[in-house]
Structures are given as C-alpha cells and as structure tokens.
Amino acid sequence: MSDTSYLRLSQIVKSYDGRINAVDGIDLDIAKGEFLTLLGPSGSGKTTTLMMIAGFEQPTSGQINLQGRDLTRVKPYRRNVGMVFQNYALFPHMTVARNIAFPLKMRRFAANEIEERVNKALDRVELRDHADKHPRALSGGQQQRVALARGLVFDPDVLLLDEPLGALDKNLREQMQVELKRIHRDIGITMVYVTHDQTEAMTMSDRVAVFSAGRIEQIDEPLTVYNHPKTRFVAEFIGDNNIFAGTVAEGGRVELAGMGPIAVADMSGFAAGASVEVLIRPEWLQIAQTTGTATDAAAGAFDIQITDSINYGDTILFIGRHQDHTIRVRASAVHAGSLREGQTIRLETAPDQVRLIHPNEP
Ligand SMILES: Nc1ncnc2c1ncn2[C@@H]1O[C@H](COP(=O)(O)OP(=O)(O)OP(=O)(O)O)[C@@H](O)[C@H]1O
Ligand SMILES: [Mg+2]
DSSP states (O other), X not given: OOTTOSEEEEEEEEESSSSSEEEEEEEEEEOTTOEEEEEOOTTSSHHHHHHHHHTSSOOSEEEEEEXXXXXXXXXXXXXXXXXXXXXXXXXXXXOHHHHHHHHXXXXXXXXXXXXXXXXXXXXXXXXXXGTTSOGGGSOHHHHHHHHHHHHHTTOOSEEEEESTTTTSOHHHHHHHHHHHHHHHHHHOOEEEEEESOHHHHXXXXXXXXXXXXXXXXXXXXXXXXXXXOSSHHHHHHSSOOEEEEEEEETTTEEEETTTEEEEOSOOTTOOTTOEEEEEEOGGGSEEEESSOOGGGOOTTEEEEEEEEEEEOSSEEEEEEEETTEEEEEEEEHHHHTTOOTTOEEEEEOOGGGOEEEOTTOO
C-alpha cells in the first residue's frame, strides 16, 4: 500500500444484472483528509461506487480497504463510514435530535454520550434551536444540515456525500458549499463527494475523478483536469472547448485539418505523422486584431466571422466560423465589448495554450 493510501478501492466491478457492469474495474487511492469528488454523467456509476464504500451494495469483484483493513464484506454499520444522500433520507416521525442520535443508538453509545454528541453536532450545523422539530417543519437547506449532522455525529473515518446539494436553489447551494468546506477543514475528515455539477467539483475538491460508463477516465487536481484533460471525454465534459482533428508535423507543429499549422509547446508522447485531437479552450485564444484578412495569416492565426455573441458581463463568448469549423472564443468584456456579430476577427493561438489528446484513449 502506498504511503498516501487511506481508503483504497482495488479492481472494483459491480454488475446488478450479471450482464452490464455499472462499475467496470475501478482503482482509487484516497488520502486521509482528502476531499475527492466523483464527477460524471448520469448512469456513470458514481452512486454505485459510494454505495459499495458504504456497504449498502456488494461489489461483484474487487476489494475495498480502509486503513489497511479489508471492508469488502463488512456490514455498513460496522464500517465507520457516514453517508449523506441527495434526498436527505431523514426519518419523518423522529425529531431532528432523534434523527441525529440514530446512528449512535445503532452503535450502542451510552445515553450521556449520545446527548453530548448530538448537541455538538447540532451546534456544528447551527440547528440547536430546531432540535425538537420534525423534518417536515424545516426548509430544504435545514433538512440537509440535519442529514449532514447525522452523517458526522459518530466521527466516521470517511463521509460519503451523494449530490447533497442537488435539491437546493443556487444561493443556498453556494452557502452550503462554503459550509461543507469549512466542516471539512475544521475536522479534517476524508470526504468522497458525488456531483454532476462541474463548477462545484472544481471549486470544492482536492482531486476530481471523472467517471464515464463505469470507469474513471482521469483523476487529478481540478486545474489539471481542466488544463490537461487526458481524453476527449474529459475535455468535453469539463469546461467549454474547441476540438479540432490534426496531424503531428515536424518542428513542434500540428497541422489542423482545413486550417493549417499551429505551433504546440508540449508534444511529448506524440510522434510525427500521428493523428491527434487538438483542444483549445475558448479563453486560450487571443483576439489579435479586429480587421484581419485570411490571406496573410501567420501559423497559428486564423480569422473567424462572428455569428453569435453571449455577454456574461465580465467576459463575452463569441461564436464564429472559419471554413467548416465553428469556433468559440472568450474574451474580457473590457477588451472585446465593441465587437459585433458579422464582423471578422483574427484569432491567435499560443503554443502553450494548446493540448493534444490521443484520439482513441481509452
Ligand atoms: N439498484 C439497481 N439495480 C439495477 N441497476 C442499477 C441499480 N442502481 C443503479 N443501477 C444501474 O447502474 C448504472 C450506474 O448507476 P448509478 O446510480 O451508479 O449512476 P450515477 O453515476 O450515480 O448516476 P446519476 O448521476 O444519475 O445519479 C446505471 O446504468 C443504473 O441504471
Ligand atoms: Mg447517482
């Protein structure tokens, strides 16, 4: 086991029906105190993975270890793993305090310790005044805080959160994101967090594991996933993008189909003649001048005619055409505010703001 490994999933496969693998061979090493986010489209196996860590589902094959102990066949309440669900899953007939006490009773804590811990948990989520209410008398955000308190009250080694903010409106969601990060920082607990909101994944996580069809396409720090996606799927799933087909040429260049050569700083792992996919995020392109002509375009520069623009206030996204390609470029509103639809503009690529992706990986 590596030094950093605290929670380890090895070669985990889960099939519900014996035909299709909902989780298809996952390896994960999660460090103590880490905030890891599982990000991916609907049906990619995120919840299934959490349920296996929690013990509510059994892997078809593979192993789960926590601090070196094999958990694979251990009952959920003997794992010391907490879980928070999207739909709160509170007991409607119990008060807030009794909901939070429930995992402690399951684990046969003494009555005085239960009281002490429940009060501490209520304080942590700022719900002391609501202890005697029933869940139906609380707002969505408050109910989610009860679920969070219930997940944390027995000091689990790991807290699993499955889209915990999915049902909340935008403002409450941002408030809870801040609160969750604060709790993570305060108690240093290992968290595995599921979302399909890429912004949430980017802002909250130490690392992001991008799921697709039961596999992990990439696991890295958020900015690495954004700036250096390993696969086209990751490049498209996270952030806005332009992706072009190209061929690696000599001299640090890539020939873009129908667009000519551009200089690329990092070509490691790509041999001359290889087919590649070329990622250029909209904000990586520079608007060089507002009245270019295609004929004198230097390598790495090309013209587009603006067909649409979307003003976000701080930035503007321009969508334009260059031959058969639709191109997206994002610029600061201060610099590009005067550009209009119908206008032709010159775009320049920077060699270190271009990423090459193997076309068929994995
Ligand atoms: N209890 C179950 N019985 C049978 N199939 C299931 C069960 N739970 C999930 N699946 C299937 O397993 C696959 C992965 O589902 P899972 O719930 O893990 O996806 P997810 O990434 O959490 O998706 P979402 O973002 O929609 O919550 C899907 O094809 C789903 O239909
Ligand atoms: Mg799910």
